[in-house]
Amino acid sequence: MQPHAEMVHWMFATGLLVLGLCLLAEAIVGQEVWRARRWRAYLWPGLAFTMGVLMWPVMTFFTNSAIHMYAHGSWAEVLMLAGGAELGLVHGRLKSRWWRLTMPLAFAVTGTAFIVHEQNAWFFQRSAFLHHLLGWTFLLAAVIPLGLVFRPRSAALQASFALVFVVVATMLYCDRDLAPVFGHLSPLAGVPHR
Amino acid sequence: MRRLLLIGALTALALPAPAFAHATLQSTTPHFGHELVNSPPLIRLHFDQRVKILPGAIEVLNTHGRNFAGPARTSGTDVIASVKKLPTGAYTVRWRAISADSHVVSGVWTFGVRVPAPSVNDAYGAGGPTVAEHLVRWVWFLSLAFAIGVLGLRLICLRGVPVQRALDRRLAVAAGIGVVVSLQAGIAAFSLRAEDALQLPFGRFLYGDLTPMAVTRFGRAFIVMTLGFALVLALIYLAWLLDRTVFLVPAFVLSLLFVSGFSLSGHDAVDPGSSWKSELADWVHISAASLWVGGLGALVALVWYGAPDLRRVAFRRFSQLATVSIALVLAAGIYLSIVRLPHLHDLWTVDYGQVLLVKIGLVLAVLAWGGFHKFVVAPALERSNSAGFLTRIGRSLAGESLLGAAVLLAAAILTDSRPPAPPVKAPPVAAARR
Numbered sequence: 001m002q003p004h005a006e007m008v009h010w011m012f013a014t015g016l017l018v019l020g021l022c023l024l025a026e027a028i029v030g031q032e033v034w035r036a037r038r039w040r041a042y043l044w045p046g047l048a049f050t051m052g053v054l055m056w057p058v059m060t061f062f063t064n065s066a067i068h069m070y071a072h073g074s075w076a077e078v079l080m081l082a083g084g085a086e087l088g089l090v091h092g093r094l095k096s097r098w099w100r101l102t103m104p105l106a107f108a109v110t111g112t113a114f115i116v117h118e119q120n121a122w123f124f125q126r127s128a129f130l131h132h133l134l135g136w137t138f139l140l141a142a143v144i145p146l147g148l149v150f151r152p153r154s155a156a157l158q159a160s161f162a163l164v165f166v167v168v169a170t171m172l173y174c175d176r177d178l179a180p181v182f183g184h185l186s187p188l189a190g191v192p193h194r
Numbered sequence: 195m196r197r198l199l200l201i202g203a204l205t206a207l208a209l210p211a212p213a214f215a216h217a218t219l220q221s222t223t224p225h226f227g228h229e230l231v232n233s234p235p236l237i238r239l240h241f242d243q244r245v246k247i248l249p250g251a252i253e254v255l256n257t258h259g260r261n262f263a264g265p266a267r268t269s270g271t272d273v274i275a276s277v278k279k280l281p282t283g284a285y286t287v288r289w290r291a292i293s294a295d296s297h298v299v300s301g302v303w304t305f306g307v308r309v310p311a312p313s314v315n316d317a318y319g320a321g322g323p324t325v326a327e328h329l330v331r332w333v334w335f336l337s338l339a340f341a342i343g344v345l346g347l348r349l350i351c352l353r354g355v356p357v358q359r360a361l362d363r364r365l366a367v368a369a370g371i372g373v374v375v376s377l378q379a380g381i382a383a384f385s386l387r388a389e390d391a392l393q394l395p396f397g398r399f400l401y402g403d404l405t406p407m408a409v410t411r412f413g414r415a416f417i418v419m420t421l422g423f424a425l426v427l428a429l430i431y432l433a434w435l436l437d438r439t440v441f442l443v444p445a446f447v448l449s450l451l452f453v454s455g456f457s458l459s460g461h462d463a464v465d466p467g468s469s470w471k472s473e474l475a476d477w478v479h480i481s482a483a484s485l486w487v488g489g490l491g492a493l494v495a496l497v498w499y500g501a502p503d504l505r506r507v508a509f510r511r512f513s514q515l516a517t518v519s520i521a522l523v524l525a526a527g528i529y530l531s532i533v534r535l536p537h538l539h540d541l542w543t544v545d546y547g548q549v550l551l552v553k554i555g556l557v558l559a560v561l562a563w564g565g566f567h568k569f570v571v572a573p574a575l576e577r578s579n580s581a582g583f584l585t586r587i588g589r590s591l592a593g594e595s596l597l598g599a600a601v602l603l604a605a606a607i608l609t610d611s612r613p614p615a616p617p618v619k620a621p622p623v624a625a626a627r628r
Contacts, residue, residue, distance in 0.1 A: 060420050063403075069381070080428075
């Protein structure tokens with residue numbers, strides 16, 4: 001018994017939304033206030049790492065094509081890598097700021113995997129459109145965590161970084177298995193449902 | 195020029211539509227792996243979107259490659275082909291369809307008429323394991339053995355010994371690398387097995403339906419092992435992050451538990467004559483061999499050259515652990531050899547037996563080397579402080595661990611080989627007369 005693909009999207013959308021809101025709160029109140037309670041520092045990196053672990057079941061249970069399996073596997077790995085590196089930095093286990101490069105790497109890999117694994121055109125149906133949009137959002141937004149490697153205290157970059165996750169979560173919430181997008185639905189896509 | 199290349203790459207990413215469009219198979223009639231009482235009148239593929247058909251869109255092949263399917267037609271999002279009356283036997287269905295924008299999607303599954311369906315890995319046309327598959331499985335074995343060996347070394351051999359934090363972290367990182375490599379190797383092994391069953395070039399394989407492979411024993415083992423070792427990786431990471439060795443305990447237990455995936459999907463689970471005893475023996479064999487070979491590699495790489503002050507205690511304790519592991523490996527291995535090879539001459543007359551002979555030869559060589567370390571080197575190590583002697587021991591241990599890796603290569607080839615069928619028992623005389 002597998003959940004529908006769109007429901008899995010929504011579960012991960014919720015995780016990304018919480019992650020984005022934590023980052024946004026940190027950007028608004030500042031790192032010192034946000035980290036006044038030690039556990040808060042671990043919140044979003046821990047969530048990212050956990051989402052990486054939870055992505056493995058998605059990889060293994062959704063095998064309707066090899067490329068889907070590879071895409072989900074790559075997301076699992078980069079989420080664990082980026083979340084784990086950030087946890088290491090927060091905890092003090094890792095010292096070098098270059099470990100923060102794992103986040104733009106994760107964005108680039110995630111975006112590429114979104115674009116490559118979606119075989120349909122932008123307006124084929126809604127989920128195809130959103131997969132393209134998500135892919136390009138991640139690819140273009142990779143410059144934000146890249147900027148944070150060099151300017152970690154920039155409030156604008158921190159807020160932008162947080163908003164990327166909120167936007168991505170919104171896109172994932174809009175995802176549906178089969179539905180029109182801006183009035184377009186390919187006749188090859190079948191009958192809309194849910 | 196660079197700008198042109200960049201624009202070209204971005205355009206290719208932005209406009210994938212003409213090349214890609216993909217339909218997903220949602221259900222089939224008959225279902226994957228079913229044993230039917232009667233010949234099915236037709237084959238039906240139900241997709242999530244409309245597809246176009248190609249000549250020979252559906253083939254129903256018997257074990258000799260004869261096609262029983264008629265021309266295919268579409269009905270809504272279904273593709274249907276009539277089937278001639280099928281005699282008793284095993285059948286392979288191969289299908290391909292053109293999805294939106296001319297992309298070809300493909301798949302394969304098997305069913306049986308009055309006989310059990312063969313595994314999809316044994317579908318008509320599948321070529322069997324290749325050299326690449328042997329090598330990938332070897333890397334899978336090696337990486338898992340290393341991860342289990344590192345964890346065993348830390349939790350058993352260095353138990354109660356004051357271990358520097360730096361070494362503890364190195365051990366956790368090494369175990370984590372082993373698990374990460376094993377996850378990649380598992381994905382590669384599953385992909386190669388699926389590619390062989392689908393019989394597709396890589397470009398088309400990317401859009402091949404892997405679902406029938408995921409429900410085979412190997413597929414289920416791959417799923418369980420992937421999920422299990424992802425959890426193990428998380429536990430090892432926590433041990434590294436928080437400097438808590440206690441997290442390595444569940445990681446070690448789960449590793450030993452999930453490595454049983456090899457046993458549950460191997461010969462001892464599927465071949466005639468298999469039983470829970472052979473599966474258990476196989477699990478003991480694999481676990482003990484992993485602990486022995488992986489632990490030896492970890493001892494050399496992480497303790498001998500990384501923590502010289504722990505050399506003696508680690509060597510002495512690992513020697514005891516290796517003795518127990520070897521006893522288990524040998525006991526389980528002898529039992530499995532008897533189960534798998536009904537006749538002694540199978541050892542030199544069938545491929546499986548020949549590979550087993552090579553493996554036994556390698557094991558004997560490692561045993562001799564290990565015996566030399568236990569009975570000659572260990573007592574000398576207690577007496578000597580010579581730097582040159584210690585260096586030579588390190589090299590000797592490295593040599594033994596390399597030979598252990600060669601044993602795992604033989605094991606990987608053996609796993610991909612098929613043991614001879616057991617002799618068919620003659621019917622009782624009375625029943626035969628009747």
